[in-house]
Amino acid sequence: MLTPIIEKPRVLALANQKGGVGKTTTAINLATALAAVGMRTLILDMDPQGNASTGLGIGRHARSTSIYEVLLGEADLVDAAVPSGIPNLDIVPSTIDLSGAELELVEMERRAHRLRDAIDRQVGPTKKPLDYAYILVDCPPSLNLLSLNAMVAADAVLVPLQCEFFALEGLSLLLKTIERVRHTLNPGLDIQGVVLTMFDRRNNLCDQVARDVRAHLGAKVYQTVIPRNVRISEAPSHGKPALIYDYRCPGSEAYMRLAGELLRQERARTTEQAA
Numbered sequence: 524m525l526t527p528i529i530e531k532p533r534v535l536a537l538a539n540q541k542g543g544v545g546k547t548t549t550a551i552n553l554a555t556a557l558a559a560v561g562m563r564t565l566i567l568d569m570d571p572q573g574n575a576s577t578g579l580g581i582g583r584h585a586r587s588t589s590i591y592e593v594l595l596g597e598a599d600l601v602d603a604a605v606p607s608g609i610p611n612l613d614i615v616p617s618t619i620d621l622s623g624a625e626l627e628l629v630e631m632e633r634r635a636h637r638l639r640d641a642i643d644r645q646v647g648p649t650k651k652p653l654d655y656a657y658i659l660v661d662c663p664p665s666l667n668l669l670s671l672n673a674m675v676a677a678d679a680v681l682v683p684l685q686c687e688f689f690a691l692e693g694l695s696l697l698l699k700t701i702e703r704v705r706h707t708l709n710p711g712l713d714i715q716g717v718v719l720t721m722f723d724r725r726n727n728l729c730d731q732v733a734r735d736v737r738a739h740l741g742a743k744v745y746q747t748v749i750p751r752n753v754r755i756s757e758a759p760s761h762g763k764p765a766l767i768y769d770y771r772c773p774g775s776e777a778y779m780r781l782a783g784e785l786l787r788q789e790r791a792r793t794t795e796q797a798a
């Protein structure tokens with residue numbers, strides 16, 4: 524009997540230890556844009572705040588199996604995934620239980636590999652394959668064991684960066700952490716890219732920081748910049764991605780362009796690998 528070939532989804536961790544820089548907003552809207560062009564996408568809410576789950580309108584009743592049970596090995600990833608209501612987009616929600624997970628994980632075997640193991644268990648000719656092209660992991664604002672699990676499970680890290688004072692200091696700490704993870708726990712870990720968020724053209728500091736980041740990281744910084752846009756900040760309270768709440772606002776248009784850039788980047792990468 525022929526074994527079906529099941530490709531592994533591309534796993535991207537949205538990480539930045541700084542709070543409120545647009546990790547969750549980027550996870551939700553990038554995932555929605557990918558789903559809109561037919562890429563089946565799964566969001567993993569790895570933040571005890573549960574903002575990605577709330578932002579997608581996932582109510583309490585739909586969170587009975589969450590990422591917490593997955594990390595503890597009590598549930599399979601596919602069983603914990605719930606539909607977001609948007610075609611091609613599912614989410615494994617989080618609950619406040621996750622805030623205690625760190626302490627519980629410390630005691631466990633393969634404590635930094637729990638998420639990776641959960642993904643690997645689904646890949647291959649299993650009865651319930653992980654049928655997604657992309658998995659986007661929304662990390663909490665800290666370099667804790669939850670973020671570490673995300674980086675160990677990920678193929679690459681996508682960094683949302685707000686153009687503000689100290690952004691570069693924060694970024695260099697994050698880059699050092701990624702480097703450390705690559706040398707120890709996940710040699711395949713790449714940097715997918717840095718996306719500048721909440722950009723305000725009228726702010727000179729914003730412009731200066733953007734130029735500095737581009738000077739340091741060059742092509743790793745996406746051409747697409749996400750503008751500060753009030754429609755983006757309104758969307759989560761309606762339990763919808765900005766792309767659904769108002770798909771024509773400048774923020775939604777920027778996230779569509781970001782998805783286009785990511786897909787071109789992915790095409791170039793897979794062509795290079797095949798050559």
Ligand SMILES: Nc1ncnc2c1ncn2[C@@H]1O[C@H](COP(=O)(O)OP(=O)(O)OP(=O)(O)O)[C@@H](O)[C@H]1O
Nearest residue numbers: 542543544545546547548664721750751752755756
């Ligand atoms: N482009 C934008 N324009 C306006 N508001 C934005 C934009 N992006 C994000 N926001 C708002 O800024 C706040 C922080 O964004 P978000 O929750 O995505 O950041 P985060 O990095 O996930 O935060 P945390 O570190 O707490 O998880 C939210 O209220 C969000 O709605």
Ligand SMILES: [Mg+2]
Nearest residue numbers: 546547570574
């Ligand atoms: Mg968040």
